[in-house]
Amino acid sequence: MISITRVADIYSKEFPAVDVLDGVSKTMSFLLETDNSCCPVMDEGNLVGVITYKDLLRTHPNRIIADVMRGEPVTVPAEMSFWQAKELFEDTGLDVFLVEEEGRLSGILSRNLLEIQLGSHVDLLTGLFKSDYIYYHGVRLLENKQEISIVFFDINNFGVIDKTYGHTIGDIILIEVSKLLRENIPTEAFLCRYGGDEFAVILPAHMDEGAALAYRLTDIVGQHSFPHGIDISISAGVIGGRRHEERDDDPWNTIEQLINMASLRSTEAKKSNATLIMAEIQGANEIA
């Protein structure tokens, strides 16, 4: 079962507040002393906004917080996924959200804190996101009843190459394959290093487009010059479909099954020396 980081796992439950009539200088000192980059603003016991250290730096030190704070703070539920919160930061341009748990304000989530956490979702060798990234986007596409296709790639004979040329060369090959994939996927696609020598792409498109992409990428990797003139090829498994109506089953399970099936197709392709094995779910192109 895939484990998805939620806002509840990362937000700050300690949230000292400042008063709307406090001065900018006093608030800056307060945030430095309490080691916070932001905090809620209260006016006679009511939450009226949030203030960030960045906001304070931009303004005259004589001003009061009422003249600096951002009104109408955005509140997010603690159960929101990490990736959704990241998207919301990007969409709103805000630096801090309030977090609500069981119907009451329970803390704050700053953009800085989220960005620090982002590091644990990135594969250090290749710089690609880890698998939970595409699980989140896969579920989102399923829930929106969008067409999706999943392309799963394996590097052929990577174990042999690793043993023959050493792990350093193996790492360089992984980095170069990652770069080729990243540079050649469409902007609307989501790519991750699934693990080891495996990569996965989710596309909001029909399986035929997924297959075309798989052929194109296998071709690009096949034509690339790798260190020591090593011939590198990749195999791909493609699966696709769409949810036509609301279902009771857990979309996380569905996407997990789909990625697993794409992975099996990729292994099948590798064993049979085919470039690509495709599978259309239930013939009617519908995800169970």
Place this chain on the structure above:
Amino acid sequence: MSAMKEAKNAEIQMHLTEFEMPPMQDIVIVGRKAPIGPEALKRMVDVLSPDQYKIIKVDHPVIEAIVVREALMNMVPEEKLSKFILEEGEKIVDASSIIKAHVKITVHVSKSIDL
């Protein structure tokens, strides 16, 4: 040998003028980097002269807001008045300024009546 003499004097001057109530006139134009923001100004005048002024936040590169005596907007619609204030104010205001302004509005009415 003469003894050293030290003397300290203080001269005090006092100027007395009447405190303006409120300490602003009809309009205050607040620059984006002014030491006092529009909310602070509004709160100050609300304490001294409740419900007489309105903050109009504006989308302008230099001016953050104008604080206008509400009575003026009974004579001239808010949009027209704020447009006029911005047009004239931006000629002299910089981002760190707070400028107070006095405006005099005269409404001319002319009607024809049947005799």
